[in-house]
Amino acid sequence: MRHVIVTRVSLGLAVLFLVSGGLFALVVTSRRQVVPADSPAGAGGGAAAFTDRCGSCHDAADLAPAVRHDRARIDAFLRTHGGAAPEERRPILDYVASR
Numbered sequence: 001m002r003h004v005i006v007t008r009v010s011l012g013l014a015v016l017f018l019v020s021g022g023l024f025a026l027v028v029t030s031r032r033q034v035v036p037a038d039s040p041a042g043a044g045g046g047a048a049a050f051t052d053r054c055g056s057c058h059d060a061a062d063l064a065p066a067v068r069h070d071r072a073r074i075d076a077f078l079r080t081h082g083g084a085a086p087e088e089r090r091p092i093l094d095y096v097a098s099r
């Protein structure tokens with residue numbers, strides 16, 4: 001009898017995790033679509049995205065010279081650094097370069 005309960009609880013938990021994973025993916029995907037990189041909001045969103053993702057550790061003006069002189073390398077560096085979404089990198093780099 002006991003193993004039947006354990007099986008049911010395990011199945012219930014498995015379903016719960018699957019549903020949670022699906023919901024999480026939905027939420028993350030829809031949030032990222034709020035500001036597409038090529039929309040006016042995306043182009044102007046560099047400052048906000050920078051403040052959000054990078055501002056706790058960096059001042060944009062400090063990073064500006066590196067971005068202006070070595071943008072391709074910094075762009076690649078940001079794939080693994082800072083946690084910005086792929087479509088946020090361009091607005092962030094545009095903003096930093098303008099500082």
Ligand code: HEC
Nearest residue numbers: 050053054056057058063066074077078081082083084092
């Ligand atoms: C949790 C703190 C933190 C956050 C958040 C963060 N950085 Fe950094 N960043 C660092 C530290 C520390 C270094 C220096 C060490 C290193 O190079 O990894 C650094 C280095 C850099 C460099 C210099 C790289 C080089 O090789 O010249 C750039 C450019 C940079 N960060 C940009 C960003 C941008 C843009 C964001 C936001 C998307 C960001 N960082 C988010 C801490 C942070």
